[in-house]
Amino acid sequence: MTFPQTPKAKTSILVTLLVMFGSAGNLCFSAGMKQIGAVRIGSAAGLHALIAQIFFNRWIWLGIAGMLLYFTALLVVLSWADFSYVLPSAAAMYAVIALLGHYFLGETVTVVRWLGVGLICLGVGLVGQTPPNTTRKD
Amino acid sequence: MMRTAITLIILVLSSTGGDLCVAQAMKRIGEVKDFTPKGLLRVLGRVLREGWMWIGIGQMTLAFCSLLALLSWEAVSFVIPATALSYVTGALGSKYLLGEQLTRRRWVGIGLVSVGVLLVCLGQ
Numbered sequence: 001m002t003f004p005q006t007p008k009a010k011t012s013i014l015v016t017l018l019v020m021f022g023s024a025g026n027l028c029f030s031a032g033m034k035q036i037g038a039v040r041i042g043s044a045a046g047l048h049a050l051i052a053q054i055f056f057n058r059w060i061w062l063g064i065a066g067m068l069l070y071f072t073a074l075l076v077v078l079s080w081a082d083f084s085y086v087l088p089s090a091a092a093m094y095a096v097i098a099l100l101g102h103y104f105l106g107e108t109v110t111v112v113r114w115l116g117v118g119l120i121c122l123g124v125g126l127v128g129q130t131p132p133n134t135t136r137k138d
Numbered sequence: 139m140m141r142t143a144i145t146l147i148i149l150v151l152s153s154t155g156g157d158l159c160v161a162q163a164m165k166r167i168g169e170v171k172d173f174t175p176k177g178l179l180r181v182l183g184r185v186l187r188e189g190w191m192w193i194g195i196g197q198m199t200l201a202f203c204s205l206l207a208l209l210s211w212e213a214v215s216f217v218i219p220a221t222a223l224s225y226v227t228g229a230l231g232s233k234y235l236l237g238e239q240l241t242r243r244r245w246v247g248i249g250l251v252s253v254g255v256l257l258v259c260l261g262q
Contacts, residue, residue, distance in 0.1 A: 116254045135165070
C-alpha cells in the first residue's frame with residue numbers, strides 16, 4: 001500500500017480521518033443517549049437497566065465503531081507527531097460536530113456558542129502551525 | 139449545574155491522562171511506516187504489550203463513561219466544545235510529562251481555546 005512519506009502530507013491525511021471518525025462517533029453517541037434519556041441511577045436494578053439500554057442501542061454501537069477508527073488513526077499519527085500538535089490540528093471536529101448537531105439533531109447553537117467554537121478552532125489552528133515534532137531528530 | 143461541572147472535570151482530566159499515556163506508548167513503539175494489514179497487525183501486537191497503553195485505556199474508559207452521562211444531560215454542541223479544556227491540560231502534560239517544546243504561538247493558541255471554551259459554556 002502506497003502512503004505519502006512526507007510528515008506534513010501523512011499527518012494531514014490522518015488528521016482528516018480523525019475529524020471524520022471522531023465527529024461521526026460523537027454524533028452517534030449523542031443520538032443514542034438522547035433515545036435512552038437522562039441518566040438517573042437510584043439502585044442496582046436501575047444501573048442494570050441503564051447498561052442494558054446502552055448495550056442494545058444501535059447508535060451506541062455505531063458510535064463505538066466510529067471511535068475505534070478514531071483511536072486507530074490517533075495511534076498511527078502519534079507514532080511520528082507530537083501529542084501537542086496532533087490534537088489541536090484535529091479541532092475541525094468542533095465545527096463539524098456543531099454543524100451536524102444543529103442540522104441533524106435539531107440542537108440550538110447560539111451566536112455566543114458559535115463565537116466560542118470559532119475561537120477554539122482559531123486557537124487550536126495556531127497551535128497546529130507549530131512544528132509537528134519537537135522531540136525526535138529525523 | 140454542579141453535576142455537569144463535576145462530570146466535565148472528571149472527563150477532561152481522565153481523557154487528558156489517557157491521551158498522554160497513549161502518546162507515551164506510541165513514542166516508545168516508534169514511527170509506523172508499514173501500512174499493510176500485516177504491518178499494522180505487528181504494530182497492534184506491540185501496542186498490546188505496552189504498559190502505558192493499558193493505563194491510558196483505563197483512563198479513557200472513565201472518560202467515555204463521563205462523556206455518555208454528560209451527553210444524556212446536555213446538547214452535543216455544548217459537551218464536545220467544552221471538552222476542549224483537554225487541549226489546555228494536554229498541552230501542559232505534553233510539556234512537563236512528555237518533554238515537548240511549546241512555543242509562544244502554541245501558548246497563544248491555548249489561551250484562545252480557553253476563551254472559546256468559556257464562551258461556549260456562557261452561551262448555553
